[in-house]
Amino acid sequence: MNRRPALLAVAALTTAAALSLSACGGGDGNSKGDEKIEGAGSTASEKASPSAKASDDGIDRPEVELPDGDKLVFSPDTLGDAKSDAVLRDNANYLRAIDEAIGKRNPKSKTVAFYSKDSAYLGSVDWISGFVKDGTTVTGTVRYYDRKVSFSKDGSAGLTYCADETKGYTKNVKTQKVNVTKATKNSYVAYNDRLRKNDQGVWQTTRSMSKRGSEVCQP
Numbered sequence: 001m002n003r004r005p006a007l008l009a010v011a012a013l014t015t016a017a018a019l020s021l022s023a024c025g026g027g028d029g030n031s032k033g034d035e036k037i038e039g040a041g042s043t044a045s046e047k048a049s050p051s052a053k054a055s056d057d058g059i060d061r062p063e064v065e066l067p068d069g070d071k072l073v074f075s076p077d078t079l080g081d082a083k084s085d086a087v088l089r090d091n092a093n094y095l096r097a098i099d100e101a102i103g104k105r106n107p108k109s110k111t112v113a114f115y116s117k118d119s120a121y122l123g124s125v126d127w128i129s130g131f132v133k134d135g136t137t138v139t140g141t142v143r144y145y146d147r148k149v150s151f152s153k154d155g156s157a158g159l160t161y162c163a164d165e166t167k168g169y170t171k172n173v174k175t176q177k178v179n180v181t182k183a184t185k186n187s188y189v190a191y192n193d194r195l196r197k198n199d200q201g202v203w204q205t206t207r208s209m210s211k212r213g214s215e216v217c218q219p
Contacts, residue, residue, distance in 0.1 A: 057086070059201050062111045064096040067103030069139040069171070072096055076147060084149040087157045087195055090115055090203035092144070098124055099138050102131045105173075120193075120205040135173050142168040146217070156196045157203060162217035163189040190214035 066072070074092050078085045094115035101109035107128040116124060131137060147161040166183035194207040 057201065061093065061202075062097075062114055064093060064100050064111060065103075066096060066099050067137050067139065070099055070103065070137075071141040072099065073141060073143045074147065075143065075145040079147075079149065083151070087149050087159060087203045088147055091159055091193060091195060091205055094120075094205045095144065098128065101128045103137050105132045107132060114202065114204075116205045117198075118206040120208050123208070131170075136170045136179075137173055138168065139171045139178055140167045140169040156194055156206075159191075159193040159195060161191050161193075162214075163191060164217075164219075165189065184213075185218060186213040188212075188214065188217040188219070190217045 072092070072095055074088070076088075077092075078088065094112070097109060097111040097115050101107065101112050101124075107125050109128070112124050112128070113121060143164040145162050145164065147159065150158040152158065164187065166187045169178050169180055171178045190211045192209045193205050195203045195205050197203050
């Protein structure tokens with residue numbers, strides 16, 4: 001299944017609520033342009049949760065609690081460079097925050113806003129809303145691998161990686177029935193994200209593009 005919205009541009013997004021999220025391979029999300037949503041174009045400088053705690057870099061980050069049975073694995077977890085490692089950490093937390101918001105039925109999660117902005121945040125809001133409307137949540141294991149970081153002259157960071165969703169499933173919230181689907185080449189997704197460091201020092205994901213079934217990520 002597609003755990004994240006594949007964001008090309010806000011204008012190009014389709015409505016997540018129209019997707020069938022009870023099966024793997026979901027698509028993009030869209031947000032209402034006339035609704036003021038926290039995190040869209042903001043720096044998300046406020047603490048995202050009362051339970052936020054200080055990290056090694058002195059930034060108060062919100063604690064993230066994944067849904068029962070949900071597991072995200074990141075490889076590599078670090079690259080040995082402090083700046084690159086910070087990008088990997090905050091992007092991983094963004095992915096965890098999305099799953100947490102799905103589990104808590106909270107499309108306007110402050111934790112998602114803490115780790116994202118612009119089209120990435122807007123798409124996430126609608127993506128999470130689709131799960132809420134469909135009455136499903138996420139479970140199983142998704143592995144994110146081959147994570148590579150690069151930096152641009154404008155100060156932003158690029159992050160490319162693959163996702164293995166062969167063991168990631170949706171689950172009906174009421175019945176707790178897990179929708180186990182057969183793994184195909186479309187269970188592998190190539191991502192190309194853009195991140196920018198805000199005034200608080202958090203690398204927020206601002207844009208994401210993906211290609212499902214990409215040959216680059218096939219085992």
